[in-house]
Amino acid sequence: MPDEPVLAVLLISTIAAVFGALGALPFGLPRPPSRAMVGGAYALASGLMLGAGYLLLGRGLDRATVPVIVGAALGVAYTHWSQVYSGLVDLQVDLGAAPSVADPVEVAAPELGYKVLLQYALHSAAEGVAIGVAMVLELRLGIFLALALAVHNVAESMALTEILRRRGIAVSAAAGLCVVAKITQPVLALAAFALAPVMTALLPGALGFAAGCMVFLVLTELLPASYRRASRLPVGLLVSVAAGALLMLEHVFVAAGD
Amino acid sequence: MLAEGILAEAGVVFLFGLLTALATGLGALPFVFASNVSPRTIAIAESIAAGLMLGASVGLLLEGARYGMPQTLAGAALGLVFIVFGRRALEGREVSLGGIRGAGARQVLLMVGVMTLHSFSEGVAVGVSFGGGKTLATLITVAIAVHNIPEGLAISAVMRPKGASIPVCAGWSIFSSLPQPLMAVPAFLFVDLFRPVLPYGLGFAAGAMVFMVFLELLPEAYAAARATTVGLAVSVSLGAMILFQRLL
Numbered sequence: 069m070p071d072e073p074v075l076a077v078l079l080i081s082t083i084a085a086v087f088g089a090l091g092a093l094p095f096g097l098p099r100p101p102s103r104a105m106v107g108g109a110y111a112l113a114s115g116l117m118l119g120a121g122y123l124l125l126g127r128g129l130d131r132a133t134v135p136v137i138v139g140a141a142l143g144v145a146y147t148h149w150s151q152v153y154s155g156l157v158d159l160q161v162d163l164g165a166a167p168s169v170a171d172p173v174e175v176a177a178p179e180l181g182y183k184v185l186l187q188y189a190l191h192s193a194a195e196g197v198a199i200g201v202a203m204v205l206e207l208r209l210g211i212f213l214a215l216a217l218a219v220h221n222v223a224e225s226m227a228l229t230e231i232l233r234r235r236g237i238a239v240s241a242a243a244g245l246c247v248v249a250k251i252t253q254p255v256l257a258l259a260a261f262a263l264a265p266v267m268t269a270l271l272p273g274a275l276g277f278a279a280g281c282m283v284f285l286v287l288t289e290l291l292p293a294s295y296r297r298a299s300r301l302p303v304g305l306l307v308s309v310a311a312g313a314l315l316m317l318e319h320v321f322v323a324a325g326d
Numbered sequence: 327m328l329a330e331g332i333l334a335e336a337g338v339v340f341l342f343g344l345l346t347a348l349a350t351g352l353g354a355l356p357f358v359f360a361s362n363v364s365p366r367t368i369a370i371a372e373s374i375a376a377g378l379m380l381g382a383s384v385g386l387l388l389e390g391a392r393y394g395m396p397q398t399l400a401g402a403a404l405g406l407v408f409i410v411f412g413r414r415a416l417e418g419r420e421v422s423l424g425g426i427r428g429a430g431a432r433q434v435l436l437m438v439g440v441m442t443l444h445s446f447s448e449g450v451a452v453g454v455s456f457g458g459g460k461t462l463a464t465l466i467t468v469a470i471a472v473h474n475i476p477e478g479l480a481i482s483a484v485m486r487p488k489g490a491s492i493p494v495c496a497g498w499s500i501f502s503s504l505p506q507p508l509m510a511v512p513a514f515l516f517v518d519l520f521r522p523v524l525p526y527g528l529g530f531a532a533g534a535m536v537f538m539v540f541l542e543l544l545p546e547a548y549a550a551a552r553a554t555t556v557g558l559a560v561s562v563s564l565g566a567m568i569l570f571q572r573l574l
Binding site: 129141148151280283287288289295300303305307308309 | 537540557
């Protein structure tokens with residue numbers, strides 16, 4: 069019976085991950101994206117993730133309050149500890165030094181390379197959980213979130229490609245790596261969806277968990293990187309408008325369709 | 327006879343509304359204990375303010391959605407436009423507020439302005455919900471008063487590190503909530519008139535607050551503290567604000 073939805077989850081979340089490759093393409097142009105444009109991509113990705121987080125939170129709060137907040141707290145705690153134990157917190161410092169990131173020795177260090185890919189893999193895993201949980205709740209919402217995250221994957225891959233290019237990796241290889249780094253998204257989406265029977269009982273908590281992960285990832289990884297590359301007015305506008313646009317689209321295509 | 331009853335009730339709404347505004351001043355109290363203001367402390371205070379404002383916006387959007395999501399989002403867009411132009415109008419102008427001068431004063435003025443405007447919407451929301459058939463319960467008023475404390479905390483978290491005294495922080499916090507009782511009474515008396523405007527107002531408040539967070543509070547917080555510190559402070563205060571609003 070659940071054959072079809074499982075296929076839908078797999079298909080949609082894989083398409084979302086493959087979208088990541090598009091983010092590498094602008095770097096093949098004669099004039100690759102500027103630092104400020106990559107900052108804008110981070111801001112766009114942030115806004116879409118915050119909008120998605122709000123949708124999950126709102127769906128959860130419709131059902132319960134305390135389990136949602138407990139779930140969100142667990143999501144924040146999980147993300148925080150995964151960053152601490154994998155050494156990803158160092159990235160915030162390494163890449164945080166703003167223009168001096170150009171230091172070729174530091175950027176080329178193998179350790180940094182593995183950390184960057186790990187960061188993207190963990191980040192995408194959280195998004196996969198969000199897609200899976202949303203699919204358990206309502207198939208339409210899950211598909212909508214997967215499509216929103218597909219657009220956000222393009223922006224995020226642009227950011228990843230910027231880092232990879234500085235390490236001397238070819239655009240085509242960077243495009244491939246962007247998809248590989250996102251592969252945790254469909255895997256975790258499927259895993260979350262497979263746990264649907266368990267999840268139904270824990271749904272408010274699971275919705276909170278996914279929202280907590282996403283909000284914390286935006287706050288610790290995407291937004292600081294965005295402010296380092298672009299000035300605060302375009303960043304603030306992009307984050308707010310992207311989040312608002314996502315809510316409007318959700319209202320038109322998901323909520324109003326019920 | 328009936329009209330008299332409604333007026334008396336409106337008087338009660340106003341009186342309770344005034345009390346709720348005074349409660350906002352309590353938000354300045356925690357800063358009595360925080361005497362040391364390192365750049366990191368300021369960043370954490372700004373992060374807490376950001377989390378509280380994001381949490382309040384979640385509440386406003388959820389409430390607005392009940393009256394109409396497109397209207398709420400249109401209001402939010404107006405909130406963005408308001409901040410962009412408000413900021414431009416203040417640019418290069420010499421302002422001082424509560425003993426704060428320069429760029430800090432412009433930011434604080436914008437912050438107090440946004441929180442004051444947001445109280446107009448909140449006041450209408452209170453009046454409409456009171457007038458919408460629900461009985462006027464002291465419990466509801468107490469709940470609103472409690473809601474105002476974190477809003478005072480957000481204002482004080484931005485003003486206090488910039489050098490404003492505790493009474494000044496408390497004073498501006500109370501000021502920012504005064505529109506609440508003023509708007510609650512007409513909204514209560516003329517529910518049908520105010521209800522259509524409500525989603526726009528709620529959206530406006532949410533949009534302006536969210537934009538303030540990403541335009542002013544967070545970039546400054548990241549400049550003075552680690553991303554992890556900012557992330558944890560924002561997440562905890564955001565979650566606490568939602569919990570607070572839903573349970574009290």
